[in-house]
Amino acid sequence: MSAETSKLVSKAVTNAVSGLSGMVGREVQISDFDVKKVKVKDVPCEFGGPEALIVGVYLQIKDRTGHMFVGYEPEVAAKLIDILLGQAPGSTLQLSEMEQSVLGEIGNLMGSFFLNTLAEGAGTSLLPSPPAVMVDMAGAILDISLSRLLEEGEEIPIVTARFGTQDRQIDGKFLIVPIPAI
Numbered sequence: 001m002s003a004e005t006s007k008l009v010s011k012a013v014t015n016a017v018s019g020l021s022g023m024v025g026r027e028v029q030i031s032d033f034d035v036k037k038v039k040v041k042d043v044p045c046e047f048g049g050p051e052a053l054i055v056g057v058y059l060q061i062k063d064r065t066g067h068m069f070v071g072y073e074p075e076v077a078a079k080l081i082d083i084l085l086g087q088a089p090g091s092t093l094q095l096s097e098m099e100q101s102v103l104g105e106i107g108n109l110m111g112s113f114f115l116n117t118l119a120e121g122a123g124t125s126l127l128p129s130p131p132a133v134m135v136d137m138a139g140a141i142l143d144i145s146l147s148r149l150l151e152e153g154e155e156i157p158i159v160t161a162r163f164g165t166q167d168r169q170i171d172g173k174f175l176i177v178p179i180p181a182i
Helices: 003-024 040-046 074-084 097-122 138-152
Strands: 029-039 053-062 066-073 132-137 155-164 169-177
Touching: 003 029, 003 074, 003 097, 003 155, 029 040, 040 138, 040 155, 053 074, 053 097, 053 138, 066 074, 066 097, 066 138, 074 097, 074 169, 097 132, 132 138
Parallel strands: none
Antiparallel strands: 029 155, 053 066, 053 132, 066 169, 155 169
């Protein structure tokens, strides 16, 4: 990934977290951020291995061949819900339909802000599909968006970001398959 693309992705992640701040009415900040290239066949290992249970929010990039995916361990997803709803740590004990809806809305908002920044940099329009929230093994969830790329053996960028409020932080991994030409 070129330095210019990396800078734009960094700006897009910052914009996505800023949008999240507006949604919850509290400041959410990024405290750590990293972009790395990973071989497609190794992507499930970035999420704990193919058999690890994860919570994924999947968005297709409309009118493009791209996909966005945000993945969390179930415990991290529960912490995110607690942070964003202003609940005491440990309040979210399961990911029922309501909690999954919250994660979908978060994914939709962050995905939209992220894509708006990329689109602005590319001088184009990038729109996300409605979010799909999935709770399953990493291999099963990721096969949906990676199946074509697995055949080609390409590398794709994974963004790891630590973000949260001043008193609570979580880690999220963002996968963009592929990053639209910018």
